[in-house]
Amino acid sequence: MRYCGRASGWVASTPGADGDQLNALSLYGEHVGLAFQIVDDVLDVEQPSEALGKTAGKDAEQKKITFPAVYGLARSREMAEEERIAAHAALRPFDERAERLRELADYIVRRKA
Numbered sequence: 001m002r003y004c005g006r007a008s009g010w011v012a013s014t015p016g017a018d019g020d021q022l023n024a025l026s027l028y029g030e031h032v033g034l035a036f037q038i039v040d041d042v043l044d045v046e047q048p049s050e051a052l053g054k055t056a057g058k059d060a061e062q063k064k065i066t067f068p069a070v071y072g073l074a075r076s077r078e079m080a081e082e083e084r085i086a087a088h089a090a091l092r093p094f095d096e097r098a099e100r101l102r103e104l105a106d107y108i109v110r111r112k113a
Helices: 002-007 019-046 067-071 073-090 092-110
Strands: none
Touching: 019 067, 019 073, 019 092, 067 073, 073 092
16 A cells, blocks of 8 residues: 555645655555555454455454454454544645545545445
């Protein structure tokens, strides 16, 4: 997901884009990537296979270390929300130019499948 942030360089494509802006996009990518993983782990526990489009519960069957297994579902949801907020914060240097990236972070954390 770090690449996601850097690939979103269109936000920083204005003249004068600098290293701080690229670092902000990298940080955004790290937070969005972690949020995605947390939510993916939570959905694997909560949603049926039909909703996910993949076998639900597979992580538990394979005894994988997941966020819900370590922290529980409630704390995992809180952690995903914290990462969403941190992703938004990373985009402050871009003002409204990063609105689509904020929407992407929101979608990743609030998705149901």
